[in-house]
Amino acid sequence: MLAITAGYAQQQPAGQRPNVLFICIDDLRPDLGCYGSQQVHSPNLDRFAGSSMLFSKQYATVPTCGASRASILTGMLPREKADLSNEAAAMKISGKPETAEPETFIAQLKRNGYYTVGIGKISHYVDGYVYPYTAPKSDKLELPHSWNEMLFDPGKWKTGWNAFFGYADGSNRQSKKGEIKPYEAADVNDEGYPDGLTAALAVKKLRELGAKKQPFFLAVGFFKPHLPFNAPKKYWDMYDESKITLTPSPGIPENVNRASLHGSAEFNQYKLGEEKASLNAAVSDAYARKLRHAYYACISYTDAQIGKVLDALKAAGLDKNTVVVIWSDHGWHLGDDLVWGKHTIFEWALRSVLMIRTPAMKQGAVCDKVVSAVDVYPTLMSLCDVPMPHRTDGQSLAPLLRNPHARHWNEAAYSYFRNGITVRTARYRLTRYFRKAQPVIELYDHQTDPWENHNVAAQHPDIVKALMKTWEKGNTGIYDKRQQ
Template sequence: MPTVFKKLLYTLITLFFLTSNLQCQGVQKQPNVLFISVDDLRTELGVYGHPVVKSPNMDAIASEGSVFTNHFVQVPTCGASRYALLTGMRPSKPDHLKNSAIENEISDKEETDVPESFIHHLKRNGYHTVGIGKISHSADGLVYGYEEPVSTKKELPHSWDELLFNAGKWATGWNAFFAYANGENRQSLKKQVKPYEAGEVNDQGYPDGLTTELAIAKLRELKDKEGPFFMGVGFFKPHLPFNAPKKYWDLYERDQIPVSPYPNIPENISLKSLHESGEFNGYALGDEHPNLSEPVSIDYAKKLGHAYLASISYIDAQIGLIWDELKVLGLDKNTIIVIWGDHGWHLGDQRVWGKHTLFENALNSTLIIRSPFEEHQNKKVETIVETVDIYPTIMEMCNTAISHEIDGESFRDSFIGSKPNTDQVAYSYYRNGISLRTDKYRLTKYFREEEPTIELYDHISDPYETKNIAQLNPNIIKGLMPLLEKGNTGLYKEN
């Protein structure tokens, strides 16, 4: 081939790739967002190093993106944690610590210049928004009590173009949330139920399977829709009751299920920092009823761990089905995927079964972000990030400016590798306390009469938070306390 033709061909090829790259950059300005919330999901996944759990789909998504090992929620209870997520704001008054936070602070409000949620902000900026399942606190996004008829009042009145849910044979969202395979639920059975079930059903025999069907059907519709979309998919499990189809239980050998490495009460603390596992014991037919005086047996701890892992594997399979469909439709090339656990959960750790503490097990939860536009495959990000930071991070990835003030700060740079950030801290709030997490320490201050009111844990030498060392380290307390006080947004005052 003559040299002149070689040069011409090279020029044409170069122009082709430059044009393609510019087109890709144009697409990047408005990627789709698939946001998956998973209730009560602590970092119990293979990608986090769990030795037994079967979570191949979430692990695979993480391998194409980033897994955040130090993600901490603001509040270790469902509604309040989601309020912080949606608004990008830390709690500043007692209502912000309640499951009713979204209902009380957002549901009855008129639309203003300040968006009610990051979803509302995306909607205002050209996104078609679809909610399926539990994204806000309510199981179906509507405001009504556990045993009341379904209402038409939305928890997020201005955020959704479409709000969808299939309650199946359970009839209401809250019945579905506490569902058993026979169509009954915790309420209908007056809490005379076990906190676990291995149902002889297929995936659609529990509500999360129906949510998956809805999500897949909606993705097929959205494929041909002009403009970007935000789809929120909220799964119930592994929230209590730990119910999953038996085939997911069958993935595990009971004797291989690990139990808590520290099922004892930490040294040098007040019992007021813990609780008596009331939510868990509300399932009246449980084999045992643990409290701070009486831990469960090893056999029962393994059974409950088995149930929790089976529930995770069930949800992992649902996420896998959605992920597969995204790829079949070609939407994976322009969709950011976020998998978020709304808080952690004590599996007998510190003698607690449940959330609702300011210990690591209740505050550290799953966060995985997969973006097709950044070079961050199979990265474990150790930077400390907070749930409130997710709002601005998504906005930055979607090239959407924020003109109002929020507490969160984008951590996008920390996982694309352009600016390592080692100075991050996380603040969490509950039980009349504020907890500060740094890369080495957890410092917690309680505003109560019961002593001690200060707890300090060294996560380098004591990752399971077994011993409060505050009294032995006054200089560390002195150095960290001003940083902790910065997180007091007016929520607490000295006695």
């Protein structure tokens, strides 16, 4: 357990606003050493945790990339079906006039004197420009009012989407029409895959930003461990596949309808995979270990790239006045509940990484309070001394940065998908689905069932009734009949 110290979020000297480094990681569940993993090699993120506030119970609002990112960037819970789409930001922000709501916290920082730079996947579109997977790059920004600069180095893959689904030989999932494996271990250096190029670009840009007489916001988005699970061989070599453990949730949870889960369609797009995933049967133990090995190798690869960026921040002396946020957009089922992928409102798909370091922090600590991704927007406004322009659905984490045991904290994180709304409290998860397939109510007691293997709603109607009052506060009307 990390040490707990006071004074996490002390104010900066007058007129000296902090810089912000915001690092996004795609599809990373909290399988890191600092989150208690005994298997994953993540030395750089673990080191960062030693000087930051690690939030052990942070939840994405939507378990899909674009919608999750739109939610954290705007501080808003989904209210329309469009808010559950990967196109959420493109539909709600791109092409709209400046100051139209919803606005990103990046736009607020830019309007208040920050020089803003994005590198890689920050919202849904992997280089920040709106265009289909197989089309040439467009000139239409997904977040047009957020950036002074939006950068990406696609290398041999030529476009952002090709790089996102890229293999070491310069090919990609689209060009191969899915006739590829869901993993690759090429004997290449870090820049043989796109995230290495992103790290190099971020290191270069940090040096430039350090010379500016203006506070900056730099966002850096890494692809891995998103599918395909491709990473340089040296990161695969860190693991003994035979010793990788399997899921504690090997089947469909008790008293749960299959409609709450899915058949791993995204994973099955990789047609040369040795086995297909389904809700009818688990993949073999050997293949499950292979896939977990691949996912862990990708984590270690991304960890190394983040280490380069953090080292560059320190080398430039910028760490002394920079707030650093490291966040992953949601979790991922690694065969848990027979699912390979995100897109559920179970703990596996919703719990993700959040660590925040302010210049005032001397040591790290762990906060076990339940928090939501929508809390990041008001937190950054507070830390950067920027007035909140309008109300969001989040609550500033500043009190928890000062004291991770703060008593007056509303522990309720809401998430939405699969025609369902779920709320995570300190002890329970209560989920209600808007569908005909029964049961539509699920209750999980994390004190006795941390892996959510047993829906105990029918056995505890009193707890369901009590928690439903909290659940109702997150019912934004998204599944109202008019939205169907």
